[in-house]
Structures are given as structure tokens and as C-alpha cells.
Amino acid sequence: MALTDLHVRNAKATGKNYTLGDYDGLSLFVSPKGSKAWHFRYHWLGKQSRMSLGMYPELSLRDARAMRDEARTLIAKGINPRIARKQKQQAARLAGEHTFIAVYERWLAYRALALEEGRQSTLAQIRRVFKKDVIPPLRRMAIHAITRHHLLEVVGRIEKRGSLWVAEKVRTWFRQLFGYAMVIVPNMENNPARDLHVVAVPLPPVQHNPFLRMQEIPSFLRILRTYQGREVTQLAVRLLLLTGVRTGELRLATPAQFDLKRGLWVIPAASLKQRMMLTRKQRKRVNDIPPYIVPLSSHAREIVKQLLNDFKPAQKYLFPGALRLTDRMSENTVNFALKRMGFDGRLTGHGLRATLSTALNEIG
Known part of the structure; x- marks a missing residue:
């Protein structure tokens, strides 16, 4: 006979175990x-197998029957309901343990083993971009629950504000993060970050740093001689033009790198822009x-x-910062000076490297 709410409610303790049967396996x-x-x-x-569905009165007769019917449906499909429940419980546990923020932090720690620290480093960029654009909408989501649609929404918001290069980087980082995940x-079988590029907004054409042709150099040098800013900035521009080094290498220059007797500037690999490519390709520290x-x-x-003669005890770099001698020259100092000299849009710090290269090629 089928149970009623009254039967269930009035079932009393007898000092022994006993069972009241319902139907279709429920008791x-x-x-x-x-x-x-x-x-x-x-x-x-x-x-014969048995599984517990829950306690009464937390689980009513009606609810217990609904759970029994779900279990019978699974059996009809060839699925063991007890195993299915364990898998569901495991999935819920994994969802709590493997949130997006938890996996992101593990992935970032892994990336930090190979990436260098620094304000403009890849590691710093990842932290800034994820903190601003990625973590707020995805932080508490289970990594298993994140779909391609969620990732497209994140990238789409970045594209909408016109930051197409940032969006391109985020797509790449998503592929790496979910590949790591x-x-x-456990049980992470799909990478929702695959093929995000298929619907990406096209990147604009690459705009190379503007540089001067050989016939423009004499007038540039005349203007440079009358530059009214800091002398160290003028010297930085001149040294860039004479050596063809990158602005980053110039800003990291220290007195120990120069051998004036032999006329050499010895730049360590740690200061080179291509250091990461060299370490990966050659598998060296x-x-x-x-x-x-x-x-x-x-x-x-x-x-x-001249720079060495003017070098102060507090300095670390040959080209110090404008506000503190312990800092290196700002990355914008050279470009700002060129702008003040009237070369805005015509020349940049990196363009000085191209200017030298072009002049040497024209000379042959």
C-alpha cells in the first residue's frame, strides 16, 4: 500500500529498525x-542495490517520490543512479574548488616561473588586464561552467572600447589558461577559448615608428643642439642616434656596461628586448x-x-629619472623631447634606430 503523509508523520520509534514500503522501490x-x-x-x-535519498522531514514524501522517479528514469537509460549521484556530487565539489579565480591564480604562478617581473612585462600586463576586464565577470564561476559565450562577452567589451590589441592578447591568454586548466x-574536457579569433574584429594595419630620411638628419641635428630641455635628455637622443640601440636598452644602461678604453658598450642579455625569445629558443638561462x-x-x-663624469653617488642608471636619481629615465622622456622639438608624428625614440639603419643602408 502506498504511503501517505499521515503514515510517514506517525511512524514512531519501536526500539528496532523497521521499514515502511511505498511503491516502485521507495521506502x-x-x-x-x-x-x-x-x-x-x-x-x-x-x-539488488539500495541508495539513500535523504532524511525526513527535510525531504517530504512528494520530494522523495520525485527523486525516485528521476532514479528510475536513469536506470531506463542504462545509467546507475548511485554512480550518477556521486558524479554530480563530485562535479559540485570540483566547481567549488576550481573557480575561475582559483585556476587563474595557479596559471599565473606557473607563468611567473618563465616570465620576468617589471612594470611593462608580460606578467604585469596579464595582471592589469585580468584585474580590469576578466576577473570581475568570471571570478566566482566554476571553470567547468564557463562557455565560449562567456569569453566572447569579455573580449567583446574590450573590442567595443577600441582596444583591439588588448583583445588579441586576451584571446591568446584565454587559450593558454584553459589549456592549462x-x-x-579533473573532468575538464573542453577548451572554450578555442576559435575565439574566428569572430575577432580585424586589427588595424601595423603602423611602424616614424623615422627620418638621410637628407633630414642635418636639420634634425641643428634643432637638437638648441634643445632647451634637460641636457641628459639631449645626450640620450644623440646616443640613440649614434648607436642604434633600443630605448629600453638605453634606459637600463649602467656605468659597468661601458669599456671606454676599447670603445665598447656591453649590454647584458637581461636588458635585451629579445631576451625571452633567446631563452626559449636556446633553452638557456x-x-x-x-x-x-x-x-x-x-x-x-x-x-x-660626460655622463660618467656627471654620475652622482645616488644614481644606478646612466640616464636617471627627472624626479629621483635612483630611478631610470622615463620611457616617455625621449618621445616628449622629440615632440617639443617639432617632430611629433615624424620621429620617435624607436624611430631613431630606424633612422640610423636607413641612413647606413643608403650609404651602402
Whole structure:
């Protein structure tokens, strides 16, 4: 006979275990002390099995019957309901353990093993972009629950404000992060970051740094001589033009890198823009990569000699910051000086490197 709410409610403790049957395998188990639990009995692979559905009164008769019917539906589909429930519980546990923020932090720590620190480093860019654009909408989501649609929404907001290069980087970082998640997160079988580029807004054409042609250099040098800003900035521009080094390498220059007797500037691999490519390609540590040797002309040596003579005890870099001697020159200092000299849109600090290269090629 089918149970009623009254039967269930009036089932009392008798000092022994006993069971009240419902139908289709559902029953109410009553303990010697009167606690009540719902059980479901079923046959699987020729053997009788039993699974607990929950306690009464937390789980009503109506709810217990609904859970029994769900279990019977799984059996009809060839699925063991007990195993299915364990998998569901495991998925819920994994969802709590493997939120997006938890996986992101593990991935970032892994990336930090190979990436260098620094304000403009890849590691710093990842932190800034994820903090601003990615973590707020995805922070508490289970990594398994994140779909391609969620990632497209994040990238779409970045594209909408016109930051197409940032969006391109985020797509790449998503592929790396979710590829990492597929290895470390149990039951992570799909990478939702695949093929995000298919609907990407096209990037604008690459605009190379503007530079001067050989016939423009004499007038540029005349203007440079009358520059009214800091002398160290003028010397920085002149040394860039004479050596062809990158602005980053110039800003990181220290007195120890210069051998004026031999007329050499020895730039360590740690200061080179391509250091990461070199370490990955050659599978060497940065300290094991030979330095970059820049020969110094007589004019370049005179500039370095003047800078060394003016070097203060508090300085670390040959080209100090404008506000603090302990800092290096700002990355915008050279470009701002060129702008003040009337070369806005016509020349940049990096363009000085291209100017020298073009002039040397024209000379042959």
C-alpha cells in the first residue's frame, strides 16, 4: 500500500529498525531512536542495490517520490543512479574548488616561473588586464561552467572600447589558461577559448615608428643642439642616434656596461628586448646568454664620458629619472623631447634606430 503523509508523520520509534514500503522501490526507514530516512531499492546488472535519498522531514514524501522517479528514469537509460549521484556530487565539489579565480591564480604562478617581473612585462600586463576586464565577470564561476559565450562577452567589451590589441592578447591568454586548466582540473574536457579569433574584429594595419630620411638628419641635428630641455635628455637622443640601440636598452644602461678604453658598450642579455625569445629558443638561462656588444664611435664615447663624469653617488642608471636619481629615465622622456622639438608624428625614440639603419643602408 502506498504511503501517505499521515503514515510517514506517525511512524514512531519501536526500539528496532523497521521499514515502511511505498511503491516502485521507495521506502521509509525508521531507526530505533525514531530518525527517518528515504531509501530506494533497484536492480542493477542482476543484483539488488539500495541508495539513500535523504532524511525526513527535510525531504517530504512528494520530494522523495520525485527523486525516485528521476532514479528510475536513469536506470531506463542504462545509467546507475548511485554512480550518477556521486558524479554530480563530485562535479559540485570540483566547481567549488576550481573557480575561475582559483585556476587563474595557479596559471599565473606557473607563468611567473618563465616570465620576468617589471612594470611593462608580460606578467604585469596579464595582471592589469585580468584585474580590469576578466576577473570581475568570471571570478566566482566554476571553470567547468564557463562557455565560449562567456569569453566572447569579455573580449567583446574590450573590442567595443577600441582596444583591439588588448583583445588579441586576451584571446591568446584565454587559450593558454584553459589549456592549462584541461591538464590540472579533473573532468575538464573542453577548451572554450578555442576559435575565439574566428569572430575577432580585424586589427588595424601595423603602423611602424616614424623615422627620418638621410637628407633630414642635418636639420634634425641643428634643432637638437638648441634643445632647451634637460641636457641628459639631449645626450640620450644623440646616443640613440649614434648607436642604434633600443630605448629600453638605453634606459637600463649602467656605468659597468661601458669599456671606454676599447670603445665598447656591453649590454647584458637581461636588458635585451629579445631576451625571452633567446631563452626559449636556446633553452638557456638569461645569465648564460652572451651579451650584446655595441661599438662606440668617438662621438658616442665623448657622450658616455660626460655622463660618467656627471654620475652622482645616488644614481644606478646612466640616464636617471627627472624626479629621483635612483630611478631610470622615463620611457616617455625621449618621445616628449622629440615632440617639443617639432617632430611629433615624424620621429620617435624607436624611430631613431630606424633612422640610423636607413641612413647606413643608403650609404651602402
